[in-house]
Amino acid sequence: MIEFKILKKSKKSGARLGLLKTAHGEVETPSLVPVATQAVVKTLTSEEAARAGTQILIANTFHLHLKPGEKVIKLAGGIHKFMNWQKPLMTDSGGFQVFSLGFGRDLGVGKILKYFPGGKKEIVVKHQQPKFLKITDRGVWFRSPVDGRKIFLGPKESMKIQKQIGADIVFAFDECTPPMASRDYVEKSLERTHQWAEICIKEKNSSQALFGIVQGSNFKDLRQQSAKFINFLGFDGFGIGGDLGTSKSDTKKILNWVLPHLDEDKPRHLLGIGHPEDIEPIIKNGIDLFDCIAPTHYARRGIAFVDSGRLNMNQSKFLNDKKSLDSKCGCFVCQNYKRNYIFHLFKAKEITGMSLLTFHNLFFMNASIAKIRQKIKMNIA
RNA sequence: GCGCAGGUGGCGGAGCGGUCAAUCGCUAUAGACUGUAAAUCUAUCGCCCUGACGGGCUACGGGGGUUCGAAUCCCUCCCUGCGCA
Numbered sequence: 001m002i003e004f005k006i007l008k009k010s011k012k013s014g015a016r017l018g019l020l021k022t023a024h025g026e027v028e029t030p031s032l033v034p035v036a037t038q039a040v041v042k043t044l045t046s047e048e049a050a051r052a053g054t055q056i057l058i059a060n061t062f063h064l065h066l067k068p069g070e071k072v073i074k075l076a077g078g079i080h081k082f083m084n085w086q087k088p089l090m091t092d093s094g095g096f097q098v099f100s101l102g103f104g105r106d107l108g109v110g111k112i113l114k115y116f117p118g119g120k121k122e123i124v125v126k127h128q129q130p131k132f133l134k135i136t137d138r139g140v141w142f143r144s145p146v147d148g149r150k151i152f153l154g155p156k157e158s159m160k161i162q163k164q165i166g167a168d169i170v171f172a173f174d175e176c177t178p179p180m181a182s183r184d185y186v187e188k189s190l191e192r193t194h195q196w197a198e199i200c201i202k203e204k205n206s207s208q209a210l211f212g213i214v215q216g217s218n219f220k221d222l223r224q225q226s227a228k229f230i231n232f233l234g235f236d237g238f239g240i241g242g243d244l245g246t247s248k249s250d251t252k253k254i255l256n257w258v259l260p261h262l263d264e265d266k267p268r269h270l271l272g273i274g275h276p277e278d279i280e281p282i283i284k285n286g287i288d289l290f291d292c293i294a295p296t297h298y299a300r301r302g303i304a305f306v307d308s309g310r311l312n313m314n315q316s317k318f319l320n321d322k323k324s325l326d327s328k329c330g331c332f333v334c335q336n337y338k339r340n341y342i343f344h345l346f347k348a349k350e351i352t353g354m355s356l357l358t359f360h361n362l363f364f365m366n367a368s369i370a371k372i373r374q375k376i377k378m379n380i381a
Numbered sequence: 382g383c384g385c386a387g388g389u390g391g392c393g394g395a396g397c398g399g400u401c402a403a404u405c406g407c408u409a410u411a412g413a414c415u416g417u418a419a420a421u422c423u424a425u426c427g428c429c430c431u432g433a434c435g436g437g438c439u440a441c442g443g444g445g446g447u448u449c450g451a452a453u454c455c456c457u458c459c460c461u462g463c464g465c466a
Contacts, residue, residue: 037417058416096416105418112415145418176416213416241416272416293417300420301413316409346420354420 002209004267010376014286017376022088022168027055030283033291037063039083043355046085053366058291062094066146070164078166091167093158095174098140102130103178113179124182155196159203172200174213179243186217201233209236217243227261237267255285276305295365299357302346305364318343331363
């Protein structure tokens with residue numbers, strides 16, 4: 001189980017400084033939760049992920065169920081042993097895959113909608129089903145992206161799998177609704193997500209903390225209703241999922257609808273948000289934890305997060321650039337390697353380039369969040 | 382010297398009389414990506430004008446010819462590879 005202590009509340013914003021204790025150690029919050037979908041931070045060893053300042057990881061129930069299967073992980077002694085990660089770890093429930101392999105895939109969009117596919121002004125998901133999966137009241141029939149076979153995942157199944165995987169914190173099975181969903185769709189989906197939340201609570205075991213997920217898309221009353229309902233069920237913490245609007249101010253607005261209805265003394269995890277420029281605002285809104293693929297995913301595309309913004313290490317202007325990625329960064333990459341070399345590795349398609357940038361991006365983000373924690377402590381944020 | 386095979390855009394390589402500024406791949410340039418179907422995807426890539434649509438110009442080794450029309454056919458020269466002397 002977990003214990004969460006709020007050490008300090010900012011007087012200048014909604015930010016909180018906290019300490020999350022788990023059987024595998026503590027997490028100073030606010031904190032980034034780097035993504036290890038397949039029980040690995042892509043391109044890094046677990047030791048490297050830790051050395052980059054990572055305090056906690058999130059793996060994925062759906063993907064680990066497909067490969068290698070939860071039984072394998074259980075037989076290996078649980079996910080911590082399996083991947084040699086002795087720090088805190090959470091598993092996402094598979095609820096995001098209801099979206100990403102469903103409407104997200106159909107329409108080629110992510111959960112943050114910046115443009116409407118096909119140039120249409122509005123695309124509304126009403127009552128239809130996604131092409132490749134079937135959403136029912138009891139759960140979801142997926143098509144495995146690995147081999148196409150049918151996979152059923154509902155609240156019971158997800159909880160059972162997550163128990164076998166053995167993370168410190170597990171998430172309730174939800175439906176992440178698409179950003180272009182109609183109100184009707186979101187209402188119906190929310191009802192299901194809430195029923196599933198009740199089932200997850202019943203399936204909860206004593207050794208894992210369980211976070212409930214607030215949905216409701218960008219509808220104020222639905223978000224509030226969801227926050228109250230999920231709060232009432234008595235979870236150990238909260239995830240805030242689904243559509244969070246198209247701008248930073250939308251996200252802020254939605255968080256302001258939700259957070260006042262959640263027990264203050266429990267951790268709040270914003271699901272899937274965390275570009276560098278998002279972090280300070282969401283922390284000031286009162287978010288304690290957030291996971292995002294950005295640092296690792298962008299690294300593999302050659303994008304380095306640095307103090308001045310982003311560097312695209314595929315650009316040949318770096319051919320003879322003998323500077324480190326970021327002159328102020330203390331990571332081993334910035335201490336030992338220069339842009340010219342990293343550029344070369346990307347051009348040569350050498351995997352070490354991706355690995356170096358992944359390490360740097362994680363270190364950079366973890367360090368900048370540590371600075372924000374310091375600012376909260378010193379009453380300047 | 383003879384024989385054979387070739388010479389096409391930054392590179393590799395299609396095309397073999399009109400629909401060709403030229404398939405495709407690579408490279409190059411720019412962009413996208415927020416609970417990871419992702420070491421991926423998209424766009425541009427002869428020159429000039431245009432935001433774009435579009436228009437103009439120069440091009441398929443050099444030169445000449447046939448034809449209404451040639452990267453594609455003919456002649457000739459140059460060059461490359463292989464084989465034989």
